[in-house]
Amino acid sequence: MSTQFSEEFLKVGNDKIQMFKGGSGDPLLILHGAGGNRGPLRYAQALANHFTVYLPSHPGFGKSDRPEWIETIQDLASFYTWVQELHDLEGVRAIGFSMGGWLAAEIAATCRHAFSSLMLVNSVGIKPQSSEIADIFIISPSQIAELTFHDPKQAPEYHQIFEETPTAEQTDMAERDREMAVRVCWRPYMHDPRLPHLLQRVSIPTSIVWGRQDRIVPLECAELYHQIIKGSELKVIDGCGHSPHIEKPDEFVKIALDFFS
Amino acid sequence: MDVFYFTEMPYTEFPESEVEKYPSMRLTFPNTYFDANKAHDLFKRYLDEYQYAEEVGFDGLMINEHHNTPSCMNVEVNISGGILARITSKAKILMLGNLLPTSDNPVRLAEEIAMLDVISGGRIISGFVRGIGIESWANNTNPVYNRERFEECHDLVIKTWTTPGPFRWEGKHYHYRAVNPWMLPLQKPHPPVWVPGTGSPETVQWTARNRYTYAAFLTPLEVAQGLFQRYREYAAEDGWEPGPDKFAFMICCHVNETEEKAQEAGKAFMWRMNYPLRGPREYWSPPGYMSKAGAAAVAARRPTPLNEMSYQELQDKYHLVVGNPDSVIKKLRHIKEQLGIGALLLEAQGGPLSHQDTMRSLELFGKEVLPALKD
Numbered sequence: 001m002s003t004q005f006s007e008e009f010l011k012v013g014n015d016k017i018q019m020f021k022g023g024s025g026d027p028l029l030i031l032h033g034a035g036g037n038r039g040p041l042r043y044a045q046a047l048a049n050h051f052t053v054y055l056p057s058h059p060g061f062g063k064s065d066r067p068e069w070i071e072t073i074q075d076l077a078s079f080y081t082w083v084q085e086l087h088d089l090e091g092v093r094a095i096g097f098s099m100g101g102w103l104a105a106e107i108a109a110t111c112r113h114a115f116s117s118l119m120l121v122n123s124v125g126i127k128p129q130s131s132e133i134a135d136i137f138i139i140s141p142s143q144i145a146e147l148t149f150h151d152p153k154q155a156p157e158y159h160q161i162f163e164e165t166p167t168a169e170q171t172d173m174a175e176r177d178r179e180m181a182v183r184v185c186w187r188p189y190m191h192d193p194r195l196p197h198l199l200q201r202v203s204i205p206t207s208i209v210w211g212r213q214d215r216i217v218p219l220e221c222a223e224l225y226h227q228i229i230k231g232s233e234l235k236v237i238d239g240c241g242h243s244p245h246i247e248k249p250d251e252f253v254k255i256a257l258d259f260f261s
Numbered sequence: 262m263d264v265f266y267f268t269e270m271p272y273t274e275f276p277e278s279e280v281e282k283y284p285s286m287r288l289t290f291p292n293t294y295f296d297a298n299k300a301h302d303l304f305k306r307y308l309d310e311y312q313y314a315e316e317v318g319f320d321g322l323m324i325n326e327h328h329n330t331p332s333c334m335n336v337e338v339n340i341s342g343g344i345l346a347r348i349t350s351k352a353k354i355l356m357l358g359n360l361l362p363t364s365d366n367p368v369r370l371a372e373e374i375a376m377l378d379v380i381s382g383g384r385i386i387s388g389f390v391r392g393i394g395i396e397s398w399a400n401n402t403n404p405v406y407n408r409e410r411f412e413e414c415h416d417l418v419i420k421t422w423t424t425p426g427p428f429r430w431e432g433k434h435y436h437y438r439a440v441n442p443w444m445l446p447l448q449k450p451h452p453p454v455w456v457p458g459t460g461s462p463e464t465v466q467w468t469a470r471n472r473y474t475y476a477a478f479l480t481p482l483e484v485a486q487g488l489f490q491r492y493r494e495y496a497a498e499d500g501w502e503p504g505p506d507k508f509a510f511m512i513c514c515h516v517n518e519t520e521e522k523a524q525e526a527g528k529a530f531m532w533r534m535n536y537p538l539r540g541p542r543e544y545w546s547p548p549g550y551m552s553k554a555g556a557a558a559v560a561a562r563r564p565t566p567l568n569e570m571s572y573q574e575l576q577d578k579y580h581l582v583v584g585n586p587d588s589v590i591k592k593l594r595h596i597k598e599q600l601g602i603g604a605l606l607l608e609a610q611g612g613p614l615s616h617q618d619t620m621r622s623l624e625l626f627g628k629e630v631l632p633a634l635k636d
Contacts, residue, residue, distance in 0.1 A: 138398065138543055172553075179405055179549040186403040 003048040005040040005055075012083050015065040020055040023048025028260065029089060029115075030055045031080075033098030033243075034136065034181035035144070036174065037062045041157055043249040043256075050257060054089065058103070060180030062173065073099075073125075073184050073192065077106040081114060093260050095119040097245060098217065099185060102192070105225070108206075109198035117205040119259060120225055121252075122214050122242050127191040131218035135189065137182055141174065150213040150241035157246060190217075199228045206232040207259045211240030211247060233259070262505070262597055264631055265355055266314035266623070267323035268610035269333040270307045270341075273532055274299055285540025287330040287395045300334055306616045308341075312348050313620060314609075317627025321353035321386070323606055326360060328399035332537035339373045346381035354381055355606070357457055357476065358388025361418075362410035363400035368440050370414070371421035375446040383447035388455045388476075389415055391464070394545040405549030408463065410434050422451040455509065458488065461555035469495035469503075476509035476606065479567065482579050482599050485510055489600065505603035510596060513575075514582045514607040515614065516589040516625045526622075527583035531572055532612025534581070538568040586629035593634055605634075 005022030020040050028051035030044065037057040040048070047053050058076055060066035070076060080103070084090045094115045096104030101123025107114045124133055136144050145162050152158045166174065206229045210222040219236070226234040235255050237244050244252040275294040283290045311322050324341045327333035335341050338356045345354050354377070364370050378385040391411050397404040413432050417440075420428070426441030446452050455474040458464040468475045469492045477485040489508050496503045513530045517523035546556065567580060575581040582592045593605065609626065610619045 137548060140541065140543055175548070182403065182548045183405045186405075187401060 003045050005048070010083065010087055012079065012086060013067070015059065015067050017059060017064040017083065018057040018062045021052065023051055023053045025051045027052050027054055027089060027092040029092050029094040031094065031096040031100030031104050032058070032061070033100045034185060036177035038161060041246065041249070043245040043253050046249070046253045047256060051093070051260070056083070058180070060183065061177045066180065071183060073103055073106055076103055076184060077110065080107055081111050084114060090114060091116050093117050095121060095256065096123060097121045098242065099124055099181065101125065102190070105195060105199060106192065108202050108204065109195060115204055117260065119207045119209060119256060121209045121244060122211055122217050123221070123225065124190040124217055125192055125195050126221055126224045127188070127193070128218050128220040128224065131220050133190045133218070133221070134216045136216060137186070141178070147215045148242045149247055150211065150239055151247070155247045156249065161246070196224070196228050202229050203231070207255070208232055208234045209244060209252070209255055210234070210236050211242055211244045212236045212238050213240060214242045216242045262602060262634060263320035263353070263604045264634060265321035265323045265353070265604060265606045266311065266319040267325070267511070267606055267608045268307055268310065269325060269327070269533070269608070270303065270335045271533065271612060272300060272303060272331045272334050273613040275331065277536070280536050285544055286332065286536035287540055288398055288544050290331070294331070303334065307610070308344060308348065310610060310616070310619050310623065311345060313623050315349045315352040317623050318631045319352060319626070321355050321604070322349065323355040323357055325357055328396055330395070330537060332533060339377060342377045342385065343380065346377050346384070352384065353386055354384050355386040355455065356388050357455060358390040360392040360396055361389050361414040362391055362407045363396055363402045364414050367414040367417040367435055368421055368437055368442065371418040372442045372444045374418070374452065375422065375442070375444045378446040378448055378452050379444065385446070385448070385452045386455055387452040388457065390457055394547050394550050397547050397550060398544065404547035406434065407550055412467070419451065422446055457511070460484065460488065460558040460561070461551065462491065462558055463552060463555060465491045466495050468492065470499065472501070472507070474507050474509055474604070476511060476604070478511045479580055482596065485600055505601050508600065508602045509604035509606055510600055510602045511606035511608065512580060512582055512596070513611055514589065514593070514609050516584065516586055516622050516630055517618070518585065518621070518625070520585045520588060523584050526614065526618045527581070528572060529614035529618070530581055530611040534567050534570070534575060538566065586625055590630055590633040593630065597634070
């Protein structure tokens with residue numbers, strides 16, 4: 001059963017950000033990854049049956065404005081606490097995917113009241129010690145798509161997301177998204193040396209969810225997040241790559257509903 | 262019209278079959294194939310050839326800089342500039358160029374170029390380049406800031422050369438407390454600045470606004486004409502008219518005793534037209550490196566990429582001029598007439614072109630071609 005999502009534009013200072021919103025119930029904030037805001041996919045629709053789902057496009061992504069001053073993930077985190085303050089989104093449940101998880105971790109690490117509970121899914125942000133995060137900027141978008149999935153055939157929306165010919169507008173948006181990701185993630189690449197230290201203060205319920213066969217962000221990063229964040233749970237999904245919410249949406253939603261209820 | 266001699270100082274002695282195994286010769290082809298002893302010998306010949314080029318009458322000597330590629334061993338243009346400053350005495354030294362965006366220390370860069378200008382007796386032409394995409398990867402400079410860093414680095418270098426120190430600088434990318442080097446350029450207000458381009462409109466505009474010389478690199482003649490025309494339009498908007506000294510053009514060129522010998526030896530240039538120009542789009546154009554207008558201009562620049570052109574096509578399209586002295590003179594004169602340039606940059610050593618062929622070519626340039634072009 002699909003839920004209607006609306007598209008809104010929220011004012012934040014002199015800028016506006018694009019926000020997809022749908023469902024009913026307690027708010028659930030979803031922070032997308034470096035690949036951009038794919039909108040209310042199947043997993044989001046399912047979650048919208050239990051929560052009011054907020055799915056913003058980060059500044060510089062999608063149809064959101066790009067404030068000149070935003071250059072780092074930490075700047076994005078500061079911006080989001082402002083969004084939360086202005087639009088009554090403080091103390092909410094939050095999910096962050098990949099770069100969005102890094103962003104969510106930064107917010108939680110600096111702002112005690114930002115979230116009531118937090119789920120980090122295949123998230124960057126902590127530098128692995130014995131493995132490496134794949135350099136997604138030096139490869140093509142189609143190579144990234146290939147790296148993202150363990151088995152694309154099990155992703156119900158794979159065709160609609162990756163195999164349909166994009167419009168000129170979609171291509172432009174994808175390039176702009178990629179530039180913004182490069183802007184904030186370039187160096188140190190996909191990590192913040194401070195984060196392991198600041199995460200020690202996080203004491204909200206936290207779930208680390210990981211597709212085991214992630215060829216972009218190694219499982220070691222899941223273990224590092226799990227070790228550092230006190231009381232966190234670690235759920236590894238077998239036979240799944242970097243994007244469980246797309247590759248195994250039903251299993252992912254079940255884990256999310258178990259955690260957030 | 263000044264004529265410059267140029268080589269990228271390539272290292273070609275490894276099996277080409279190995280390159281096929283990698284996405285590109287640039288950036289990620291492993292440096293395990295680099296033999297420092299071979300490189301030592303190569304530098305000896307390349308530097309001897311530069312000295313000989315001055316001796317036979319080239320007005321200038323051009324050097325460039327690239328990273329992570331066998332096609333150019335010149336990884337620091339200020340080092341080779343320093344060498345030329347001492348082993349030559351008359352020719353202009355065109356450094357085309359220093360990579361501004363990858364510089365983390367524009368003041369140091371200003372000091373280095375000033376030192377070269379002083380030691381050379383005021384012969385430096387200071388080229389400033391944005392760098393091809395590869396340089397962003399190799400130096401890990403964020404490509405989205407490429408143009409901003411280029412412009413701020415430039416502004417700071419020029420200020421360092423022309424404003425009495427000490428002064429402070431709190432910019433977006435660069436910050437200094439006491440800019441006051443005891444090294445300023447000999448040429449006043451500063452060495453001439455040249456900027457190379459292959460089509461990006463922003464580069465033409467910036468160069469024209471600053472009244473610097475624009476050097477079109479390996480573009481088709483009509484594209485070069487179009488770029489120079491745009492330069493003239495920007496200049497007109499600012500109320501001035503550029504002379505030929507504002508326009509330069511680079512091509513590959515080999516002259517030999519007979520047409521047959523030239524055509525045979527000239528095939529060496531196919532090496533530099535092949536692997537060094539091939540690679541994934543991301544290598545050449547990292548995200549954020551080029552504006553949409555720039556990308557469109559580059560795409561429109563030539564319908565067939567250089568690395569897909571045959572030896573004959575490259576000659577027909579004036580990317581490569583090869584022949585006996587008469588045919589080379591004729592073709593270079595044609596370029597001069599078509600483009601109205603003040604400087605012709607001849608890449609006269611390329612790929613595996615031997616020391617013997619290079620020296621013979623330089624000798625013939627000196628004896629026949631350069632004097633003919635002076636008329």
